[in-house]
Amino acid sequence: MAPVKVFGSAVFANAARVMACLEEVGVEYEVVEVDYMAREHKGLKHLARNPFGQIPAFQDGDIMLFESRAISKYVLRKYAKSAQDDLLREGNPEEAAMVDAWTEVEAHHYFPAMAPIFYECVVYPARLGTVPDQKIVGESLEKLRKVLDVYEAHLSRTKSKYLAGNFFSFADLNHFPFTFHIMTATPHASLFDSYPHIKAWWARVMARPSLKKISTHMEIKP
Numbered sequence: 001m002a003p004v005k006v007f008g009s010a011v012f013a014n015a016a017r018v019m020a021c022l023e024e025v026g027v028e029y030e031v032v033e034v035d036y037m038a039r040e041h042k043g044l045k046h047l048a049r050n051p052f053g054q055i056p057a058f059q060d061g062d063i064m065l066f067e068s069r070a071i072s073k074y075v076l077r078k079y080a081k082s083a084q085d086d087l088l089r090e091g092n093p094e095e096a097a098m099v100d101a102w103t104e105v106e107a108h109h110y111f112p113a114m115a116p117i118f119y120e121c122v123v124y125p126a127r128l129g130t131v132p133d134q135k136i137v138g139e140s141l142e143k144l145r146k147v148l149d150v151y152e153a154h155l156s157r158t159k160s161k162y163l164a165g166n167f168f169s170f171a172d173l174n175h176f177p178f179t180f181h182i183m184t185a186t187p188h189a190s191l192f193d194s195y196p197h198i199k200a201w202w203a204r205v206m207a208r209p210s211l212k213k214i215s216t217h218m219e220i221k222p
């Protein structure tokens with residue numbers, strides 16, 4: 001069986017999300033580079049993989065997928081070898097509902113607040129040589145504080161080690177790529193110092209061997 005293919009390296013945060021899932025379930029995969037600066041992701045070849053011309057795309061035999069969260073759930077669903085591996089918790093509807101809820105929270109509340117900080121402080125300086133627009137960064141930090149207030153209250157009230165319960169799940173993993181960049185590549189990691197439960201949660205998440213491994217390939221260099 002040919003290894004599955006991820007189109008786009010771990011330098012691309014959304015590709016890193018997919019690779020973290022592949023590492024979690026222990027599936028062999030091939031990384032196919034996509035030359036962003038040469039706009040290869042907008043070329044016909046990649047558009048056939050991802051009609052939005054974005055990175056990543058994912059191939060498993062005859063299947064070609066796009067949208068990293070959907071790819072990730074496919075990988076976890078298809079290749080989980082045991083209940084322990086089942087990061088979607090689909091054997092338990094209540095647990096799966098909590099995983100789904102906090103996965104949605106990441107996509108609709110957390111990421112939209114965090115993304116402008118990531119792009120202004122990490123991506124644009126590295127790829128375009130710009131300086132961060134502090135008005136955009138300031139407004140996004142304020143939005144992110146309001147989201148983190150909810151996370152902190154949730155973790156404090158439930159006393160759960162992880163977002164969906166006392167088990168690591170895709171809901172936690174889903175937060176990895178962009179949070180990692182904020183924590184390591186921007187001056188704004190200190191934002192999390194006001195949130196002890198979130199900081200403890202993040203330390204537990206980053207203790208995962210899968211995430212430690214992928215994180216070593218994520219640095220976005222100019």
Ligand SMILES: N[C@@H](CCC(=O)N[C@@H](CSO)C(=O)NCC(=O)O)C(=O)O
Nearest residue numbers: 012013014015053054055056067068069
């Ligand atoms: N919702 C999609 C977003 C992909 C994306 O923005 N990819 C970026 C690079 S990775 O951060 C990208 O391709 N940017 C170029 C573009 O959007 O044109 C997903 O999760 O797969």
